[in-house]
Amino acid sequence: MALTPEQNDALIREVDDAVRRDDVMSFWSRYGRLVVGLVGAALALYGAWLLWQNHQRGAAEQASEQFAVMIKAAQGVRLDQDNFDKLTKNGTPGYRAEAELVKAALASGKGDLKTAIASYDSLHADSNAPEPIRALALIRKTALTFDTMKPQAVIDTLKDLAVQGNPWFGSAGEMTAIAYLKMNRKREAGDMFASINRDPAVNSSIRLRAGQMATMLGVAPSAITNIEPQGE
Numbered sequence: 209m210a211l212t213p214e215q216n217d218a219l220i221r222e223v224d225d226a227v228r229r230d231d232v233m234s235f236w237s238r239y240g241r242l243v244v245g246l247v248g249a250a251l252a253l254y255g256a257w258l259l260w261q262n263h264q265r266g267a268a269e270q271a272s273e274q275f276a277v278m279i280k281a282a283q284g285v286r287l288d289q290d291n292f293d294k295l296t297k298n299g300t301p302g303y304r305a306e307a308e309l310v311k312a313a314l315a316s317g318k319g320d321l322k323t324a325i326a327s328y329d330s331l332h333a334d335s336n337a338p339e340p341i342r343a344l345a346l347i348r349k350t351a352l353t354f355d356t357m358k359p360q361a362v363i364d365t366l367k368d369l370a371v372q373g374n375p376w377f378g379s380a381g382e383m384t385a386i387a388y389l390k391m392n393r394k395r396e397a398g399d400m401f402a403s404i405n406r407d408p409a410v411n412s413s414i415r416l417r418a419g420q421m422a423t424m425l426g427v428a429p430s431a432i433t434n435i436e437p438q439g440e
Contacts, residue, residue, distance in 0.1 A: 271295060271303040282310050285317065305337035309344070316352060325349055343369055347379050359387035372403055378410035382418060398427030405429040 274291040281288035287310070295307040312327035328349035332342050350357070350365055357365075362383055369380035381404045388397035398421075404410055405419035406429055422429050 271299040274299070275303050275306060278307060278310060282314060285314065287311055287314050301334075301336040302338050302341075305331055305334065305341040309341060312345070312348065316348070321352055325352055328352070340375060343374075343376050347376050347383075350383060351379075354383060354386075359390040362387040370400070372407050373409075375409075377407060378404055378414040378418075381410075382414060385418070385421070394425050395427070398422050398425030401425065402427045402429040 274294050278288045278291045278295065281291075292307050292311060295303050299307065308327050308331050312324045312331070315321075315323035315327065328345040331337055331345035332349065334342065337345075346365065347369065350362060354362060363370075366380040366384050368374075369376045370384040371377060371381075374380070381400050385397045385400035385404070388394070388400060401418040401422035405415050405422055407415070410418075419429050
């Protein structure tokens with residue numbers, strides 16, 4: 209018996225649905241376990257990520273408390289060795305670096321330059337430490353060893369920091385300018401002092417001192433262009 213067009217369309221749809229169901233069942237029988245495994249793995253990874261995020265927040269809060277206690281002890285000129293050890297062992301890179309800075313500053317204040325310099329060297333060499341802290345460690349280490357360093361060594365050491373726009377330009381530029389003076393390179397020293405004086409981002413006391421030095425060396429702070437320290 210011939211099928212009407214409506215019956216024919218219905219049959220085609222039923223066959224199409226059956227084929228699709230068969231395809232799905234065939235796919236599931238072949239790959240069902242793999243799909244379940246992948247979904248489970250994805251959920252497990254997501255859960256692990258959430259736990260890690262929570263752990264990081266908890267660790268940061270704990271490190272913050274430990275560092276606060278350490279700073280309070282430092283105000284009494286004392287190193288809180290217990291919290292220092294905890295921070296350097298389990299703290300975030302930032303807190304580890306800041307704890308090392310506190311240790312170095314306390315050692316320097318007590319005249320223990322060997323310990324201070326070792327801490328600053330360790331900080332500057334630590335690629336995980338925040339870059340501003342690594343730069344600060346280099347500045348402070350150079351300040352401690354300035355009198356024993358050759359002037360050109362000071363210039364070479366600070367050349368990447370003694371440039372306008374760098375956060376440490378004031379301190380690095382001032383030491384660089386004094387190194388130029390030691391080498392009797394008065395023009396370079398005057399230009400560097402003038403550059404420091406012109407930079408509004410530099411600490412006001414350093415700017416004032418630099419402006420006075422530039423004037424003494426015969427360089428008008430407003431008359432020079434930006435310079436970068438050059439080696440011999």
